[in-house]
Amino acid sequence: MSKEVKHVLGISGGKDSAALAIYLNNIYPELDIEYYSCDTGKELKETYDLIDSLEVYLGKNIKVLKAVSDENHDPFDHFLDVYGGYLPSNTARWCTKKLKLMPFEKYIAGDAPIVSYVGIRGDEDREGYISKKANVQSIFPFRQNIWSEDVITKVLKNENLEFILKLYQESCFHDNKDRILEIAKTPLSNNYNQKTKLGFLLDSSTKDFNKVVFQFLKTTDYPLGKVESYPLIENEDILVRSDIFSILKESGVGVPGYYEKREYKVEIDGEEKTGYYSRSRSGCFFCFFQQKIEWVWLYENHNELFNKALAYEKEGYTWQQGETLEELSSPKRVKAIKKEHFTRIQRTKNNFKSPNLVDILTDSDEWEIDWEEEEGRGCAACFI
Numbered sequence: 001m002s003k004e005v006k007h008v009l010g011i012s013g014g015k016d017s018a019a020l021a022i023y024l025n026n027i028y029p030e031l032d033i034e035y036y037s038c039d040t041g042k043e044l045k046e047t048y049d050l051i052d053s054l055e056v057y058l059g060k061n062i063k064v065l066k067a068v069s070d071e072n073h074d075p076f077d078h079f080l081d082v083y084g085g086y087l088p089s090n091t092a093r094w095c096t097k098k099l100k101l102m103p104f105e106k107y108i109a110g111d112a113p114i115v116s117y118v119g120i121r122g123d124e125d126r127e128g129y130i131s132k133k134a135n136v137q138s139i140f141p142f143r144q145n146i147w148s149e150d151v152i153t154k155v156l157k158n159e160n161l162e163f164i165l166k167l168y169q170e171s172c173f174h175d176n177k178d179r180i181l182e183i184a185k186t187p188l189s190n191n192y193n194q195k196t197k198l199g200f201l202l203d204s205s206t207k208d209f210n211k212v213v214f215q216f217l218k219t220t221d222y223p224l225g226k227v228e229s230y231p232l233i234e235n236e237d238i239l240v241r242s243d244i245f246s247i248l249k250e251s252g253v254g255v256p257g258y259y260e261k262r263e264y265k266v267e268i269d270g271e272e273k274t275g276y277y278s279r280s281r282s283g284c285f286f287c288f289f290q291q292k293i294e295w296v297w298l299y300e301n302h303n304e305l306f307n308k309a310l311a312y313e314k315e316g317y318t319w320q321q322g323e324t325l326e327e328l329s330s331p332k333r334v335k336a337i338k339k340e341h342f343t344r345i346q347r348t349k350n351n352f353k354s355p356n357l358v359d360i361l362t363d364s365d366e367w368e369i370d371w372e373e374e375e376g377r378g379c380a381a382c383f384i
């Protein structure tokens with residue numbers, strides 16, 4: 001492999017990026033990966049613990065990137081001052097831009113070719129943050145399709161069809177070669193879109209598709225066009241949520257502590273019930289993407305952090321629309337939020353007749369999170 005291409009992986013403090021670091025370290029030790037983490041100054045202690053454990057496991061330093069070096073303020077508080085106390089929100093997400101994306105862009109500044117690994121899983125349908133810089137290429141090792149959308153669009157463009165067909169003819173020795181060539185030579189149309197063609201090619205032979213893409217990249221300026229060989233083109237693994245937890249546990253690094261479910265009591269129709277809550281994401285302790293029940297979790301399990309979050313709410317600025325944290329933490333609201341959460345989880349469970357319910361809702365006895373709901377919220381840069 002060429003020395004000039006740099007390989008980087010961002011550790012968010014979430015489960016997927018941590019598992020990706022472990023996975024790549026174990027399966028592809030020949031990749032010399034640099035690890036980094038963008039520190040807002042407001043991460044949970046569990047995130048810092050995870051980073052420490054990963055450093056020990058990987059035997060490598062994880063470079064901490066801070067958006068500013070300000071002796072008096074951590075990065076979040078620095079930018080909060082710059083924005084005149086205006087708290088970030090779903091619709092004004094200056095925090096992600098300033099505290100996560102800009103430090104990353106600064107870290108990869110220059111023209112050196114860079115491959116950036118992203119922990120989007122095989123059971124997710126999203127892309128994550130992709131740098132627009134021409135010298136940066138994203139790779140998704142947990143998915144069947146390891147390539148980014150821009151690469152796929154170029155490879156499957158009708159104008160490249162003859163070239164791709166030629167690459168398949170030269171490099172494919174699969175039993176199913178005739179069928180694969182048939183797929184490769186069918187142009188995209190209204191009735192045959194990119195997603196369908198990609199699915200057919202990957203399902204016919206992931207390795208052959210990867211080989212063809214890799215050869216195609218050699219005719220481009222993409223970073224992986226500059227290396228002689230690349231081990232991930234042989235990869236056929238598809239990793240889903242349960243695999244991520246297995247990787248974290250089996251490595252000894254462990255699952256971030258905030259996922260661990262904790263009991264709460266709630267009265268439903270005059271009867272006391274036991275519900276479970278936890279935090280479902282990494283990122284800042286006051287992150288506005290968290291659900292009401294996560295705020296209650298913070299209030300009851302990290303009260304000092306809840307009070308710090310509350311102290312930021314002044315002059316009309318609040319973390320959530322329509323309710324201050326002071327209002328949310330009143331006994332009446334806490335009770336109502338728990339009741340709503342308990343009822344929703346029960347309803348979801350009852351609606352699923354599938355034996356795979358356990359996979360959908362809990363993955364294990366140790367946590368009970370509605371992952372489908374949670375992972376659809378928020379930003380990939382902070383939570384992967």
Ligand code: SF4
Pocket residue numbers: 040088093095096099100282283284286287288289379382
């Ligand atoms: S974790 Fe939430 S508050 Fe922190 S930078 Fe990301 S989006 Fe903003």
